Amino acid sequence: MKLSVKSDYAARALLGLARSFQTRAVRRAEDLADEQGVPANYLVQILIELKAAHLVNSVRGKEGGYLLARQPAEITLGDVLRAIHGNIFDSQALTDSQCPPVLRNAWEKMQEAVSRTANAINFQQLLDEADRSKMYYI
Amino acid sequence: MKLSVKSDYAARALLGLARSFQTRAVRRAEDLADEQGVPANYLVQILIELKAAHLVNSVRGKEGGYLLARQPAEITLGDVLRAIHGNIFDSQALTDSQCPPVLRNAWEKMQEAVSRTANAINFQQLLDEADRSKMYYI
């Protein structure tokens, strides 16, 4: 049961965009990629998926780039995971009739636990937390 | 983020073994496989891993088979997942220095949530729950 790096990349990109949300500045995909240590060409694909999920908007042409579609507080890790994979927690067992109902219930319980904690983490919190830990160095 | 069928198979096998735990009966791998709808040759490998994790014991030779190593109440879903995959929740991000610390914290939070709920589900509960729902049909 592993999290794909893709979702991690997506989260990093959104975190980067959240940082520049107040200034309304658009960020070029390549800059974001460099800043976050993500393969540029790969990040482009990810950004497209994030746009399809209405988490980011894009501006074309010169001076173009990406920006958050909503307030950082309105975007959760759950949104990111759902945008990247269809479902946060996937298992063949959930649709396999051979799987004992009791076990299916158990898997669903775990699915729910993951969703709930992912939905409880939004990007405003992450920003605040980052600022707070940075203050220790001042 | 998906659960492998392997872990599901493992859980099914353990559930089957838990059912016959009171009678101390050993179960042949093939019977277990048929009963739980798992490819027999595959289940064999899984059972070996479960044995290495000290969740089941085996008896060789004629009249041989597998049996639970401990009380069903002492075996949790977390044990199963850890036996099959090394870690319940794996992510490259957790060891990637490029990943912002704030995000790593978030992933760790999710990891912890998964572990906690998996550790909270043991096989005695599953047995009881199965019995209870079966009673509705009597």
Place this chain on the structure above:
DNA sequence: GCCTGCGTGAAACTATCCGTCAAAAGCGAC
């Protein structure tokens, strides 16, 4: 019209998962 950067699809590469098979080895019974 030209430059910049987004948009999209396809190809290559990798890793891991699934499942099968065959041979080795332990155990009990006759």
Place this chain on the structure above:
DNA sequence: GTCGCTTTTGACGGATAGTTTCACGCAGGC
């Protein structure tokens, strides 16, 4: 001892999904 049953172990191959790169088309500003 040897025969049959069952676990044990390792190797193998196909399938699937994840990762990455590349190439080219499209839109908007200057």
